[in-house]
Amino acid sequence: MRFQSQKVAYYFFATCMLLLSLQIVYGFIMAFAHMGYDVLHNVIPFNTARTTHTNLLVVWLLTGFMGAAYYIIPEESGRELYSVPLAYLQLGALVIVGVVAIIGFHFNYWEGRKFLEIPRPLDYLVVVDVLLFLLNIGMTIWQGKRHSTTSLVLFFGLLMAALLYLPGMIDTDNQTLDSYWRWWVVHLWVEGVWELIMGAILSFLLIKLTGIDREIIEKWLYVIVGFTFLSGVLGTGHHYYYIGTPKYWLLVGGVFSALEPVAFLGMAIYAITMARKGGRTHPNQNALSWTVGCSVMSFVGAGFLGFAHTLPQVNLYTHGTLITAMHGHMAFWGAYAMLVLGIIAYAMPLLTGRKLHDTTTATFAFWTSNIGMIAMTLAFAVAGISQVVLERRVGLDFLTVQKELQVHFFGLTLAATLFTVGIAAYIVNFIRYGLPVGEVTPEQPGSDS
């Protein structure tokens, strides 16, 4: 840690841990409902659990990105954060918006549009909050000693994420157009600008952890984000196959989303190559595991499993089935959850001054959560394939098929338990680090670690 103000990141990371725990609780509520035990139906019906689960994910990832930015930007810009109180204010406001939204979800107060359920008045607060965040980060970069590619890509990614929140607020009476604009937000976030954020954070971690020259890492960062946008922007078409939009989207979406795995494969090869080439061994190998793991699991989850049902001929049958849940879980885990957990694993020893990165708990957390998530993905895959065959191909009744799937949700619950044990270990390690009281070490000339 080079600057006092980087400690702000700790409170964002702590919020992440809290929201992630809550997200897992709601996941279990849904898994039990799918098994036939919807005992909480009167208090937390399925749509409440589902909405809370996905919104908590989005909020904790965004909180993690903000925390990462508050850690990375001062270090990359060579100066203290523009305003520390503003950062705390902005975190407080975000938490309040989040809490109000989640309570609202339990009282039928929401917008009912998948992933964008936060009610409209709160949407405006989110926008204001993100603008404050961008102001803080932007001013730090603007007044900084240097403008690194990593910090510019990170800022550009965060700025675009904020701008792309706006199409989701376009009001329309036509369900098709409603979906059309909704995907501008959701798709262009997760398969577009969030990947810029991901690329930038990965670059920062690789520069720090491998000791490879910044110029080389940042050059490949441009190549990878270039491929991301080449495939991802027109790849939005894979959401426009069957919602009442013209048929040419089957061609456009099919071709460009078939290229999407290339960007993820590039990211994985890039991280692995840099990690192997790294001349020196950084003490924090756990952070390197999360970094390389993130690139590999995002290729499997987002790249490979996404490709598995992105072709229009396949998607005709898998669209709107549990296959989407299979792909979604591993994609978000690999690309974004592991990324945030990776930057936390890197920053915590520096923020707190306690070297708990090579404890057994830390290693156990990495492997157990990943094995748990792979098993969960397999359970969703079997359930999804069964659903596609029985419901879409054989033509059995929906509820009849759902009863056949209950056993797979039992398997899912077992896998999710393993995953939860891994996350619990991660959080235990996080708590053991304690508060951010680490010492500031001034930058040595020529050093980039």
Added chain:
Amino acid sequence: MLSKSAARSFFLVGTLVCVAFFIGLTVDTLGRVPAQTRAQNLTDSVKLGKKLWEKNNCMGCHTLLGEGAYYAPELTRVYERRGPQFMRALLKDPQAMYPGERKMVKYNFTDAEIDQLIAFFQWIGEMDLNGFPPKPHLVQLAVTATSTGGGVAQASDRPFVFNQMCVACHTMGGQGGLVGPTLDGVGKRLTADYIAAWLRDPAAVKPGTRMPRLPLTDKDITELTAFLSQQK
């Protein structure tokens, strides 16, 4: 070897070209969607139905146009599959219509709101969705399968109301729901008079039965009684 500035140009040019294409296609799509979605039929009732759909987060359990959650049935072609009478009864009291099954929240909709929701589903059902939902084709029914857009295999030699309502819970020839007992051979077990009385009001024949009283007309009951009593 690739230089950093060449890599940056690749990123910037590639992104700009793709974004330009994407915006162009979006403009074209916005022009074509009204015709493809029959936007001329977007009445006030349909619009209010959409508001209800969003206000109650129906997408949190169901899918519509294949989008939403995977806990409750896909509703794109529900108007064709179940018909307005069944939908009305279900929206009034969801749990009565599928006793002992996966639960839907009872929303206490007014009659006007139910009309709006049904209008919304009817409008959704008329869209051109490039072939979605797919027709099931692995099944070889003993009788010819009709080409229902509902995505569920059904036989064509049966009363229309049977294919819309009864199969929601009962099977016949292996097709249908598993909520109630199968109707194969029901004509052997029950007389025509019993069937007619049962359909009129199940609870009057057998107090405490879980079968709901369905919104059937006299014509429906005559037709169903004739059909069911032939099942021997």
